[in-house]
Each structure stands twice: as structure tokens, then as C-alpha cells.
Amino acid sequence: xxxxxxxxxxxxxxxxxxxxxxxxxxxxxxxxxxxxxxxxxxxxxxxxxxxxxxxxxxxxxxxxxxxxxxxxxxxxxxxxxxxxxxxxxxxxxxxxxxxxxxxxxxxxxxxxxxxxxxxxxxxxxxxxxxxxxxxxxxxxxxxxxxxxxxxxxxxxxxxxxxxxxxxxxxxxxxxxxxxxxxxxxxxxxxxxxxxxxxxxxxxxxxxxxxxxxxxxxxxxxxxxxxxxxxxxxxxxxxxxxxxxxxxxxxxxxxxxxxxxxxxxxxxxxxxxxxxxxxxxxxxxxxxxxxxxxxxxxxxxxxxxxxxxxxxxxxxxxxxxxxxxxxxxxxxxxxxxxxxxxxxxxxxxxxxxxxxxxxxxxxxxxxxxxxxxxxxxxxxxxxxxxxxxxxxxxxxxxxxxxxxxxxxxxxxxxxxxxxxxxxxxxxxxxxxxxxxxxxxxxxxxxxxxxxxxxxxxxxxxxxxxxxxxxxxxxxxxxxxxxxxxxxxxxxxxxxxxxxxxxxxxxxxxxxxxxxxxxxxxxxxxxxxxxxxxxxxxxxxxxxxxxxxxxxxxxxxx
Amino acid sequence: xxxxxxxxxxxxxxxxxxxxxxxxxxxxxxxxxxxxxxxxxxxxxxxxxxxxxxxxxxxxxxxxxxxxxxxxxxxxxxxxxxxxxxxxxxxxxxxxxxxxxxxxxxxxxxxxxxxxxxxxxxxxxxxxxxxxxxxxxxxxxxxxxxxxxxxxxxxxxxxxxxxxxxxxxxxxxxxxxxxxxxxxxxxxxxxxxxxxxxxxxxxxxxxxxxxxxxxxxxxxxxxxxxxxxxxxxxxxxxxxxxxxxxxxxxxxxxxxxxxxxxxxxxxxxxxxxxxxxxxxxxxxxxxxxxxxxxxxxxxxxxxxxxxxxxxxxxxxxxxxxxxxxxxxxxxxxxxxxxxxxxxxxxxxxxx
Numbered sequence: 001x002x003x004x005x006x007x008x009x010x011x012x013x014x015x016x017x018x019x020x021x022x023x024x025x026x027x028x029x030x031x032x033x034x035x036x037x038x039x040x041x042x043x044x045x046x047x048x049x050x051x052x053x054x055x056x057x058x059x060x061x062x063x064x065x066x067x068x069x070x071x072x073x074x075x076x077x078x079x080x081x082x083x084x085x086x087x088x089x090x091x092x093x094x095x096x097x098x099x100x101x102x103x104x105x106x107x108x109x110x111x112x113x114x115x116x117x118x119x120x121x122x123x124x125x126x127x128x129x130x131x132x133x134x135x136x137x138x139x140x141x142x143x144x145x146x147x148x149x150x151x152x153x154x155x156x157x158x159x160x161x162x163x164x165x166x167x168x169x170x171x172x173x174x175x176x177x178x179x180x181x182x183x184x185x186x187x188x189x190x191x192x193x194x195x196x197x198x199x200x201x202x203x204x205x206x207x208x209x210x211x212x213x214x215x216x217x218x219x220x221x222x223x224x225x226x227x228x229x230x231x232x233x234x235x236x237x238x239x240x241x242x243x244x245x246x247x248x249x250x251x252x253x254x255x256x257x258x259x260x261x262x263x264x265x266x267x268x269x270x271x272x273x274x275x276x277x278x279x280x281x282x283x284x285x286x287x288x289x290x291x292x293x294x295x296x297x298x299x300x301x302x303x304x305x306x307x308x309x310x311x312x313x314x315x316x317x318x319x320x321x322x323x324x325x326x327x328x329x330x331x332x333x334x335x336x337x338x339x340x341x342x343x344x345x346x347x348x349x350x351x352x353x354x355x356x357x358x359x360x361x362x363x364x365x366x367x368x369x370x371x372x373x374x375x376x377x378x379x380x381x382x383x384x385x386x387x388x389x390x391x392x393x394x395x396x397x398x399x400x401x402x403x404x405x406x407x408x409x410x411x412x413x414x415x416x417x418x419x420x421x422x423x424x425x426x427x428x429x430x431x432x433x434x435x436x437x438x439x440x441x442x443x444x445x446x447x448x449x450x451x452x453x454x455x456x457x458x459x460x461x462x463x464x465x466x467x468x469x470x471x472x473x474x475x476x477x478x479x480x481x482x483x484x485x486x487x488x489x490x491x492x493x494x495x496x497x498x499x500x501x502x503x504x505x506x507x508x509x510x511x512x513x514x515x516x517x518x519x520x521x522x523x524x525x526x527x528x529x530x531x532x533x534x535x536x537x538x539x540x541x542x543x544x545x546x547x548x549x550x551x552x553x554x555x556x
Numbered sequence: 557x558x559x560x561x562x563x564x565x566x567x568x569x570x571x572x573x574x575x576x577x578x579x580x581x582x583x584x585x586x587x588x589x590x591x592x593x594x595x596x597x598x599x600x601x602x603x604x605x606x607x608x609x610x611x612x613x614x615x616x617x618x619x620x621x622x623x624x625x626x627x628x629x630x631x632x633x634x635x636x637x638x639x640x641x642x643x644x645x646x647x648x649x650x651x652x653x654x655x656x657x658x659x660x661x662x663x664x665x666x667x668x669x670x671x672x673x674x675x676x677x678x679x680x681x682x683x684x685x686x687x688x689x690x691x692x693x694x695x696x697x698x699x700x701x702x703x704x705x706x707x708x709x710x711x712x713x714x715x716x717x718x719x720x721x722x723x724x725x726x727x728x729x730x731x732x733x734x735x736x737x738x739x740x741x742x743x744x745x746x747x748x749x750x751x752x753x754x755x756x757x758x759x760x761x762x763x764x765x766x767x768x769x770x771x772x773x774x775x776x777x778x779x780x781x782x783x784x785x786x787x788x789x790x791x792x793x794x795x796x797x798x799x800x801x802x803x804x805x806x807x808x809x810x811x812x813x814x815x816x817x818x819x820x821x822x823x824x825x826x827x828x829x830x831x832x833x834x835x836x837x838x839x840x841x842x843x844x845x846x847x848x849x850x851x852x853x854x855x856x857x858x859x860x861x862x863x864x865x866x867x868x869x870x871x872x873x874x875x876x877x878x879x880x881x882x883x884x885x886x887x888x889x890x891x892x893x894x895x896x897x898x899x900x901x902x903x904x905x906x907x
Contacts, residue, residue, distance in 0.1 A: 456647035462634040463606050463641040463718075464661035464708065470635075474660070478651045 003468035010379040011391065017436055018397045021409030022257075024416055029250035035416060046247035056252070059233035066147055066218070066229060067211025073151025075204045078158020079196075081303065083188040085159070086166040087174065089289040090299045098544065100303075101160075101554050102311050103153045105540050107497045108216035109517050110533045111153060114314025115140060116220060117321040117530065122328050124317055130329065141224045150217055152310045154210060158203040165199035166192060171288045184292050184299075202270040209263040212256060213402040215500045220521065230256050231404050235503070246412070253405045261400040268396065315537060322530035341531035351528070354511035355535060357427055358496055361434065361512060362539070365427070366491040369435040370484055373442035378472050381450050382458065399440040403501035406437045411504045425509045433501050438494055445490060449483025450476070486552040493543045496536065513539075558619025559583045560605070560716050560748065565614035567597075567604055574600045575611065576772040580750075582716060587742055587749045589763030591756060593795070596769040598752045599644075602718050605750065606641045607634030618715055635664075640709030640717040644724060646701045648693035654680070654704050655689040661712040679711045683741070699730050706738075710745070719751045723758060735761050756796050760784065768792055788828065790907035793840040800846060800882045802839040802899070806831050806906070814906045819877060823855050825904030838907050845903035846884035848873065849896045855904070856896040857882075864889045 024035075029047070033040035050056050084090050085097065103111070119125045119140050126136045139145060169192060177191045178184075193200065215231040222232060234252045237245060292299055321327060324336040345351050376395075380388040398406060410433040414424035423429055435442075453476055461471045499514025506515040513536045520529050547554060560582040567575040574597045582588045590598040603609040605616055607623065615625040623632045648657050655676055662672045680686045683703040693701055702722055709717050722738070723731045739762050742749055753759050759766050760780035767777040768791075776783060776792040787793035794801070804816035804823065814827035816837050823839065831837050849856060859875035859882060871886045875897055882897055 454645065454647065456643045456645050457649055459606075459608050459634070460641065460643060460647040460649070460708070461660065462608065463637070463639055465635045465638065465664040465712070466660075467633070467635050470664070475649060479649075481651075 006469060007379045007383070007387075010376055011387065014376055014391070014394055017432070018394050018439070021406065021413050021436070022397060022401070024412050025250050025253050025257075025405075025409050028246055028412065029254045031247050031250075034244050034246035035412070040247075046251045050248055050251040050255070055228065056233060056255075059228040059230050060255075062143070062227060063212060063214075063229040063231075065143070066150060066214065067208045069147035070150035070154055070211050071204050071208045073148060074154040074158050074207045075200060077152070077306070078155040078203060079162045079193050079200050080188060081155060081306070082159045082162035082166055083192055084299050084303065086163045087169075087171070087188075087192060087290050088184060088292050088299065089296060090292065090303065091296060092300065096303060096307075098548050098554065099307055099311065101156050102544075104156045104160075105493050105497060105544060105554075106311075106315070107499050107514055107517075107533075107536060107540075108153070108214070109220060109499050109514065109521070110216075110318060110536060111149075111314045112217045112220035113517070113521065113529055113533055114316075114318040115149060116317075117327070117526070118313050118317025124320055124327060125313065127327070127329055127331075140221065143222075143225075143227055146217060146221050146227065149221065150211065150214060152306065153217075154207045155306065155310070157207055157210065158200070161199045161203040161206070162193075162196055165196035169195055171290065174290050175288075178290065184290060184295050187290065198270065198273050202267060202273075205263060205267050205270055209260060209267065212260050212263070215402065215404050216518070219518065231402060231500075234404065234408075249408065253401075253408065256402065256405060257400050260402070261397075264396050264400045318530050318533045318537075321526070322534045341527045344528060345531055345535070348528070350508065350511050351516065351532060353509070354513050354516040354532075357430070357511055358513040358536070358539070361427060361430060362492040362496040362543075365431040365434060366488055366495050368431065369438070369442060369491055369495070370446070370488045372435060373439070373446045373487070374477075374480075374484060377443060377446040377450055378476065381472070381476065382455065395440050395443050398436050401437070403437050403498060404503055407433050407501040407504040410436070424505075425507050427510060429505050430502050430510050430512060433505060434495050434498060437498075437501050438491065441494065442487065442491055445487040446480075446484065449480045449487065452483070453479050486547075486550070489543065489547050489550070489552055490554070493540055493547070496539050496543065558621075558715070560618050560750075561616070562601070562605060563615045565601065565604055565611045565616065567600060567609060567611040569600070569609070574772055575604070577614070578769070578772070578774055579614075580767050580774075580777075582748055582750060584715075584748050585746050586764045587747070587751060587762060589759035589766045590750060590752045590769060591754070591759040591766050591795075592769035592775075593754060595771070597772040598754075598769050599720055601769070602641075602720055602750060602752050605716075606639055606718055607632060607637050638712070638714055640712070640714035642702075642705045642709045642717070642719045642722045644721040646693075646705040646725070648701055648704055648708070650693055652692075653689065654685065654691050654693070654696070657693065657704060658708045658711050661708065665712060675711060676707075679707045682710075682745075683707045698726055699734060702726065702734065706741075710747075716748045716750060719749060721752055721754070723753070724755075731758075738762060768795060770795075787840075787905060790828070790838065790840065793828075793905050793907070798843045798883070800841050800843060800884075800899075802841070802880065802882075802904075804837055804839060806833055806835055806837040809833065813901075816906055818880070819857065821857055823857070823899055823904060824901045825899070825906045826902065828905050828907050839899070839904050840907065841899050841904045843883050844885055845900055846882060847898040847900070848875075848884055848886060848890060849898050852896050853898065855901055856898045859895060859897045861890060861892050861895050863892060 028035050030042055030044065031040040032043045032045045085093055117123055119138060129136050174187050174191055177187045182190060212230065214229060218227065218229045218232050219235065222228065228236065230252065234249055237249050237252060322341050323338065325338050326336060376391065380391045401409065410429060414420050414429055457479065458471050458475055461475045466474060499518055502510065502512045502515035503518055506519060513532055517529055517532055562578065562580040564577045564579055565575055566577050578601055580588065590601060592598045600609055604611050610631060611624065611626060613626050616623040622630050623637050624630060658676045658679060659672050662675060677686060680689055683706060685700060685703055688696065688700065693704065696704065706722065723734050726734055735758055751762055763780060765777065766780055766783050768775045768783060770791045775789050776787060783792060784796050787796060793799065802818060804818035806814065807817045807822065808815035809827050809829065812827050813824060814829065815822050815824045816839055825839055829837055852858065857877065859877045861873055861875050865872045871889050873884045873886055873890060875882045875884065875895060884897065
């Protein structure tokens with residue numbers, strides 16, 4: 001098979017996988033009824049209905065407020081955290097690094113459940129505070145708390161990009177400020193952080209964008225006070241009119257993508273700019289950590305406090321809840337300890353299927369997904385052609401679709417295309433949705449590995465007489481083998497964590513832990529939810545431990 | 557084996573015109589060095605011959621086998637040209653043993669396993685690495701890696717072997733040994749080769765013919781002795797050897813002889829210029845051809861000797877007069893002070 005055929009095939013399939021769900025959504029949004037309804041006609045009726053719905057606009061502005069608020073919280077904290085971790089001698093940095101990244105890998109619904117059982121009105125910490133103070137000094141079910149929690153859990157995203165940029169900064173600039181009389185905080189604010197502004201700006205846009213993707217947190221924390229964001233509005237719309245109101249949902253999806261697509265594009269521009277900034281400086285820099293002296297333990301304390309609030313509180317809460325019969329005012333821990341919730345998991349065949357499916361989608365699905373990402377990356381690798389730009393943009397498209405939306409679009413594809421319908425209630429549908437949703441992420445992992453293959457190694461094979469495909473098979477792929485394994489591990493973590501993509505595809509046979517948690521939470525089965533959450537966290541914990549043990553970089 | 561001919565090749569990378577029409581011929585059994593400073597296009601030319609870069613003009617062929625012809629729209633992919641290429645970084649595949657690295661080209665040509673074994677072993681023993689066949693590249697020294705890279709390019713007996721600065725990654729002492737070894741190997745095996753280098757000594761030692769490139773065009777080509785002793789362009793004169801540069805006024809230019817005036821004194825030399833009488837002219841003379849005398853004479857300039865420097869096998873003298881500085885060698889140290897520096901007329905080229 002000549003390389004041209006291979007490229008055409010890969011490009012064609014990728015285009016189909018990316019464009020089909022999107023075009024179906026757009027098509028559906030211009031129909032007056034669901035696409036399977038014979039009475040459906042073209043029209044903008046759905047648009048006028050949604051845009052005249054006060055709830056929609058309420059949700060829209062709430063989303064903006066939350067996205068903006070969480071950016072305002074996450075960016076300064078993440079940038080400062082990066083400064084402390086990368087440029088200073090804060091104690092225990094090597095142990096803190098993997099801990100800091102935990103919020104990225106733990107499912108947002110699990111974190112949300114954790115907060116509810118830990119600091120909700122009758123949460124474990126709330127009752128403790130009530131016993132001590134006589135009142136609960138916080139209110140979890142408020143917009144402010146939602147913004148704060150969303151902000152705190154997105155600090156690692158800002159941290160990652162700021163830390164990468166700070167690593168390329170020469171330390172004599174900071175030492176000069178220190179000698180001039182600036183304390184470490186001022187060094188960070190006046191010298192280090194302004195120099196990595198492009199990276200911070202990028203991280204800011206990224207977090208704002210992620211604000212539009214939020215689903216688990218607003219679903220769990222916003223619901224009791226009827227706070228709706230676009231994604232939860234979409235989710236509620238499913239049942240709003242009693243009949244499947246696909247055309248309205250399609251309009252909401254189009255509205256969401258209309259906001260996220262420009263943000264994705266902006267991120268791409270900013271990332272390029274940020275990378276240019278860093279690459280100017282080159283390697284071989286002197287990077288001595290800035291000595292904090294008296295501030296060392298204060299900084300350490302601040303990081304630990306953030307970890308406590310963002311990681312320990314929810315995870316401890318959900319774990320403890322999974323081992324107790326009930327919780328409330330005046331309950332003594334020893335009286336209520338139990339293992340029943342875990343035993344009960346076995347009573348629900350769908351839960352057992354969900355656990356097995358989740359492992360399957362992570363291990364097997366992840367492996368196949370990495371193979372697909374590699375196939376696409378190899379098709380454009382060393383291809384000197386304008387078509388590679390098309391692939392760049394193609395890969396970005398699913399990024400603009402939040403998991404919930406992509407899952408919905410995929411569901412429609414499976415309903416719309418007759419020969420695909422039998423696959424709808426199998427794990428194939430889940431795998432396809434996951435693989436498309438994480439296309440950009442997976443491609444970044446694999447492309448990063450491919451970048452490390454020196455071109456001469458491939459050229460040497462060419463001149464020895466190997467054609468393009470042979471070179472890829474004999475030289476390129478063997479050389480990126482370990483990079484592919486690392487990508488597999490990271491994709492495993494992402495797939496096991498995923499909850500929103502599977503929601504619309506959830507049915508007998510397609511249960512995964514993430515979507516099951518959301519649906520079980522809706523029925524109020526807190527015992528089951530907490531036990532299942534712990535199972536999910538354990539799977540991710542094992543994956544993370546393996547990754548750290550093997551020295552896999554936890555970010556692409 | 558037939559002659560490799562490169563005709564009028566021009567090549568752009570992005571907006572940069574790297575090659576501006578270069579023609580080279582490599583007759584069978586000859587070693588041609590592509591010599592030039594960095595950015596002169598020598599590696600690009602080699603890569604174009606190998607099929608790794610695409611020119612926009614010109615043609616490349618071996619005998620009547622056309623590799624590339626812009627006019628006729630022919631471009632043979634690299635793997636179908638059957639050439640051997642040794643990379644500057646060696647580009648040994650880290651996931652394959654020495655044996656498998658060398659064997660790959662034969663495997664692609666469908667050679668039987670038994671024959672691969674004999675041919676690889678023969679090539680490896682030719683380069684003196686027969687005992688290292690089972691090792692991986694990272695277990696070898698730099699010099700050994702370089703030999704494996706050469707073996708890998710030789711094993712399928714390509715009509716021409718292309719060498720891209722193969723010695724530049726070795727340290728100075730090893731480089732001199734490897735140079736002698738490589739020349740011997742090429743002569744014993746009767747290979748045709750193109751050897752890219754920026755080191756003029758290496759080019760002269762290894763090649764039968766040198767093609768000197770300057771900013772994408774050929775500055776001069778010819779045998780090493782011709783290039784060193786009869787440079788035709790100022791670039792060639794200054795690039796080869798170590799030189800002194802004298803700026804003077806042209807006073808006479810006829811029959812290939814030229815006279816320039818400097819500090820009111822006249823120096824005669826070989827004419828390489830068409831400059832008008834009375835205009836500025838530049839004289840180039842190799843350092844080793846400059847002599848120091850004690851008395852005035854023809855083609856001599858009075859100059860002031862600063863401190864002599866001891867270089868081991870000889871002394872280097874730095875002589876100055878106003879803004880002009882001249883370097884010369886001597887077998888014994890001279891007293892600082894006034895000397896008469898002689899520039900032999902047959903060794904002074906004026907451009």
C-alpha cells in the first residue's frame with residue numbers, strides 16, 4: 001500500500017469521525033422536530049424557542065460568571081504555586097508534585113460528591129464544626145462556593161503551564177531582584193510571573209474554557225439551589241418537555257460550541273506565542289532555587305492547606321461515607337462503621353458491569369485509542385504538505401465539544417445511521433465517543449513522542465532503500481514504543497475518570513462507573529455512590545502510582 | 557559503474573535560496589569533496605543527491621539512470637536511488653544491534669538470511685568491527701559508531717557513497733586517524749564517494765577532487781593541489797590555507813602580472829583581477845610563503861616585529877606596520893624590532 005493511500009484512508013476516517021457528529025448536531029438544530037420524526041421540517045423554530053427561554057439566558061450568564069470566577073481564583077494561585085514549586089526551595093517538592101496533579105485525574109463528580117458528604121449541610125466536617133462552634137461557618141450550596149471549588153480544583157491546570165514556562169527562566173533575574181531588596185513574594189509578582197505572562201494568559205483562557213465544560217460540579221453542587229449552567233441546562237432539557245426535544249438540545253449544543261470553538265482557537269494562538277517566548281531562551285540555564293529562608297515553611301503550609309481543601313477534604317469525605325451506614329448530627333463513628341456498601345455493589349448487575357466495562361475501556365479501549373492516535377500522527381509525520389494543517393484543525397474540533405455534548409452527538413449518529421444502530425448499546429459506542437472526545441489530548445501525547453525521533457534515523461532508512469511505510473514500521477514505531485506505552489497509561493487514567501461523555505450513551509451493556517455515578521446520584525443512592533466513587537478513585541490511584549513509578553510525565 | 561552527474565541544481569528551503577545552480581560530476585572510482593563554510597549549501601547538495609531534498613531546477617543522474625530532472629518532472633524517491641549515505645550524527649538505529657543496523661539495507665533488497673549473514677560479517681570485518689556485531693549502538697565509542705554507519709552505507713554496494721561530515725563528531729586526535737583510515741578504505745574498495753566537509757585539510761587529504769562552494773555557487777573546483785596552489789577566486793584563496801591579506805593600490809596589470817603599491821613600496825604578484833589601474837586591490841599570500849629578511853630587497857616591506865610565539869614545531873611571528881598585520885613562520889625566534897618581510901611574487905595573488 002503506498003503512503004498516499006494510507007494517508008487518504010486515515011484522513012478520511014478522521015474527518016468522518018469528527019465531522020459526522022458535528023454536522024448532525026447542526027442539521028438537527030435547524031429542524032422543527034427530532035430527525036427521526038417524519039413531520040420534521042427545516043426552520044429556526046428551535047432557535048427562537050431556546051433564545052426566548054429565560055432559563056437559557058440565566059444558565060448562560062451563570063456559566064460566564066462561574067468560568068470567569070474560577071479563572072480569577074485558579075490563575076493567581078496556580079501561577080504562585082508554580083513559582084514556589086519550580087523556583088524556590090520549598091520543602092518536599094518532589095513529593096508534592098504528583099499530589100498537586102491529583103485534581104486533574106480524579107473525576108469531577110467524585111470530587112463534588114466528596115464535598116457534599118464532607119462539608120454539605122450535614123457533612124462530616126460540617127457536623128464537626130457545628131459541635132465545636134455551634135454553627136456551620138460555610139454554605140456549600142451557594143454560587144460563591146461553587147466558583148471557589150471550581151477555581152481550586154483547576155489550579156493544577158494553571159500550575160502545569162506556568163511551571164513549564166518557569167523552568168525555562170534564568171535564575172539570575174530573580175537573584176538580581178532579591179539582591180535589590182525584594183522578598184520572595186515580590187520577586188514572584190514583579191519579576192518571574194510577568195516574564196511568563198504568555199503562558200499564564202494561555203492557562204487563563206484554558207481555565208475559562210474549561211468553565212464551559214464543567215458538568216459534574218454544577219450538577220451536584222448547583223442543583224439544590226437551582227443554579228443551572230449551560231451543560232446542566234442541556235441535561236435537564238432532556239426531560240423538560242416530556243418528549244425527546246432533540247432540536248432544542250441541538251440548539252444548546254450549537255450555542256455552547258459557538259463559545260468554545262473561538263476559545264479553542266484562541267488557546268492555539270496563545271500557546272504558540274507562549275512557546276515562542278520559552279524557546280528564545282534555550283537550554284543550559286542556571287536555575288538555582290531561590291532560597292525562601294523564613295518563608296519556607298509558610299509556603300509549604302500554604303500548599304498543604306490548598307491540597308487539604310482540594311484533595312483531602314472531598315476524598316476523605318467520600319471514603320469515610322462509603323464505610324458508614326449513615327451520617328448526621330450526633331452520630332458516633334464507631335457505631336455506624338460498615339462494609340455493607342461494598343457488598344451491596346455486587347447486588348447490582350449493572351454496577352458490576354460498569355466496573356468491568358470501565359476497566360475494559362481503560363485498558364483495552366485506551367490501547368486501541370492510542371493506536372488510532374498513533375495512526376493519525378504517523379500519517380502526518382514528516383509530511384511536507386498543506387494537508388497537515390487540516391489535520392491540526394480537525395483534531396481541535398472535538399476539543400470544542402464538552403464530553404456531555406459529544407456523547408449526545410454520538411448517540412444521534414448511532415440513531416441516524418441505520419447500520420450503526422446495533423452498536424449503540426455496546427461498548428463500541430462508548431469507545432468511539434471517548435476516543436473522539438480525547439482526540440486532541442491523545443494526539444498531543446503521541447506527537448510529542450514523535451517529535452523526539454531524530455529525522456536522520458528515518459532518512460537513513462530511506463537511503464538504505466525503505467519506502468515511507470516501511471520506514472514507519474521498521475524505524476519510527478519501534479522508536480516511539482515507550483512513548484506509546486506512556487500515552488496508553490495516561491489515556492487509561494483519562495478514560496477511567498471520564499463521566500460526562502457516557503451519560504447519553506448509558507444503557508444496559510454500556511455502563512461505565514462515571515455515567516453510573518451521575519445517574520445513581522440522581523436517584524439519591526448515596527451509599528452506593530460513595531462506595532463506587534472509592535472504587536473509581538482506587539483504579540485511578542493504581543494507574544497514577546504505576547505512572548509515577550515508571551517515571552511517566554503526567555502531562556503531555 | 558557510471559558517472560554521477562549533477563547539472564545546474566538550484567534549491568530553496570523556505571525563502572532561502574540555498575543552491576543557485578550547481579553542477580558536479582563524480583566519475584566512477586573518484587572521491588569528490590564538497591567543501592565550504594557553514595551555510596554554503598554543501599550538505600543540502602548532498603541531501604538533494606540522496607533524494608532527501610527536492611531542487612526546483614536542474615537534474616541529477618547516474619549514467620543514464622535519471623534520479624531527478626526538474627524539466628521532465630522526474631523525481632525518484634530516496635529509497636529507489638540505491639545510494640549509501642553516512643550521516644553527520646551517524647543516525648544508527650538505537651533499537652537495533654550493530655548487525656541488524658548493517659543488515660537492514662540487504663533485508664530490504666530481499667537478500668537471503670544466509671547471504672545477509674556472510675555479507676554483513678564481511679563488511680564488519682573490513683571495518684574492523686567483526687567482534688561487535690551483537691552490541692547496540694549506545695555500547696560503542698564514537699569512532700566505532702562512525703565505522704558502523706559507514707558499514708551500513710557500504711554493505712549493499714551502492715554506486716556512490718555519500719558522506720556528510722562523517723568525521724566532525726570525533727575528537728581532534730581520533731579524527732586524524734579516522735581520516736587516514738577512511739582514505740585507505742575508499743582506495744582499497746575502489747569506491748566512488750562524495751565527502752562533505754568544512755575542513756579544508758580533511759578535504760585535501762581524502763579527495764581526488766575538491767568542489768568549493770560559496771553561498772550556493774561553486775567558487776572553484778579542481779584537484780587539491782590546484783585549489784591550494786592556484787586559487788582563481790578571492791574566496792578560494794582565502795578559504796584554503798592560512799593567509800595574509802594586504803590592501804594596496806593597483807599600479808600595473810598586464811600579461812597576468814600585477815603590481816600593487818603599499819606604503820609607497822611596490823609589490824609584484826600574480827594577477828587575478830580586472831580592477832582599473834589606481835583602484836584598490838587585495839593581495840593574498842599564504843602564511844608559510846612569507847619570509848623575513850634582514851635587508852631591503854624586491855617585494856619586501858619594512859615591518860615591525862612584536863613578540864614571537866612558540867608553537868612547538870616552529871615560531872609564529874606577528875609583524876605590523878600601521879594598520880597592516882602580517883603573520884609569518886620561522887624556524888628560530890627573531891629579535892623584536894625592524895625586519896624586511898618578503899612576499900614572493902609567485903605566491904602573491906592579487907584580486
